[in-house]
Amino acid sequence: MDTPDTLPCPCGSGRPLPACCGRYHAGELAGQAPDAEALMRSRYSAFVLDRLDYLLASWHPDTRPASIEPNEPGLRWLGLEVKRHQRQDADHATVEFVARSKLGGRAHRLHEVSRFERIDGRWYYLDGDLSRSR
Numbered sequence: 001m002d003t004p005d006t007l008p009c010p011c012g013s014g015r016p017l018p019a020c021c022g023r024y025h026a027g028e029l030a031g032q033a034p035d036a037e038a039l040m041r042s043r044y045s046a047f048v049l050d051r052l053d054y055l056l057a058s059w060h061p062d063t064r065p066a067s068i069e070p071n072e073p074g075l076r077w078l079g080l081e082v083k084r085h086q087r088q089d090a091d092h093a094t095v096e097f098v099a100r101s102k103l104g105g106r107a108h109r110l111h112e113v114s115r116f117e118r119i120d121g122r123w124y125y126l127d128g129d130l131s132r133s134r
């Protein structure tokens with residue numbers, strides 16, 4: 001079995017987890033993703049790895065849920081594709097992405113435009129609009 005040190009990052013960057021999103025999950029750079037895309041990628045990886053603590057911590061205080069359900073047993077995340085990263089101003093950005101998963105033999109495709117806000121130098125996930133496009 002792969003140890004976390006050799007695991008390729010779930011976000012698909014091709015880098016090992018500790019050199020990619022793992023840096024923002026824990027350790028020196030915990031919670032300090034440098035921009036909205038890095039935060040988005042680290043949140044996707046956190047979904048894959050069931051790091052619910054990180055998902056809550058990186059959620060904007062105004063929209064943060066009280067708790068997050070862990071992944072359903074058998075759910076497999078297949079990959080993340082970041083389509084667009086747009087900065088509106090110094091503290092606001094949007095990221096459009098597609099995340100693919102599979103559960104019980106059925107494929108799911110989540111296409112979302114997410115909004116991010118920076119507060120006191122830290123980026124947070126605010127909310128998102130699901131796209132129905134195929």
Ligand SMILES: [Zn+2]
Nearest residue numbers: 009011020021
């Ligand atoms: Zn990553």
